[in-house]
Amino acid sequence: MKKLINKNNVRAISFSVIAGLGLFSIAAPASADFVAFEIRNTPTINISGAVTEFIIDGGGDKAALGSNDINGSTIGEITSLSIERLDDPSRFGPGTGPNVAPYFNLWITDGAGNFAVVANEPSNGAFQPLYNDGYDLSFADLSDKVAKIYENSSTPWLPNSGIGLTFADLANFVIQAPTIAELTASWGGLGTGAPREIGTNVAYGVNWVFGDTLANYVSGDSGYRVTNANVEAAKVSEPALLALFSLGLVGMTASKRRKIRLFKATQNV
Incomplete structure (x- = not known):
């Protein structure tokens, strides 16, 4: 018995x-809506229906599409990070930044008050094969790619102090934009190119970025035209x-x- x-x-x-x-x-994924914003200098943003154009006239101009809707998810939970590009990239040299733009920035945190931006610029040779009139990426696509750390000069809280990392090394870090107060107070290494809205310090956890500190992402009079920006993260409700x-x-x-x-x-x- x-x-x-x-x-x-x-x-x-x-x-x-x-x-x-x-x-x-069966838990529904968290998905994101994106908003266009200026980061630095005087980029031009034109919005027509579902299409957004970013005109980057010179080095230093920078703008982005950003979303906070999946803040709280981890990098490893990203199931889709996508955007569709409508302008003709062949006007730029093969393999150049503008040819395979945009690139993405993710704000990450350790939950103890430390923040940094993780990115993989598309001019990275290993990243370029993922471009197909835009991007549709998952964590599986990103896991073995080089992850570059920006916007924080003190990174002992990151694996290997932020040096020589891949996205797999950062899989458990939470995507979270700093608050206006945190960005206003600032910290070492936070620069003018950080993905935050100029004049307001409003920041977004996930960003598709257009332009750069250098002139390597100048678009010319005809800008980058994009649509269908989206990000999804597998997160149980x-x-x-x-x-x-x-x-x-x-x-x-x-x-x-x-x-x-x-x-x-x-x-x-």
Whole structure:
């Protein structure tokens, strides 16, 4: 009889676990809406319906599309980071920054007040094969690519102090934009090219960036025309987690009731 009690207990727990896994698999991904903003100098941003044009006239001009909608997700949870480019990139030399623009910036944090920007510029040779009239990237695409750290000169809180990293090394770091107050207070290494809105210090966790400190991303009079910027992260929603917890309690309660019934049955034999 003791074996029968244990078997029922295992069945109840197994049911809870299986149901819980189902909740994880059906949880909707967090997705993002993007807004256009100026970072530095005088880039021109033209918006027409779903299409945004970024005209970068000279070195130092910088602008971006940014989103805070997946703040709180980790880099390793990114399932899609995408953007579609509509202008003709062949007007730029093969393999140059403008030919395979834009590049992305992610604000990351350790949760203890430290922030930095992680990026992989598309002029990186290993990154260029991922370009196809824009990008549609997942963490699997990024994991073995070089991850460059910017906007913080003190990085002992990062693996290997931020040197020689890939995105896999940063998989568990949280995507989170600093607050206006944090950016206003500043810290060592935070520069004018950090992805934040000029004049307001509003920042976004995920950014598609146009322009650079140098003149290597100048677009000319005809700008970068893009659409369908999006990012998704596989993250279990709070309702799903609550449902999973509740289901586990139901399973344990059912198991306990079976034990009581079976125990009483043995006493009546």
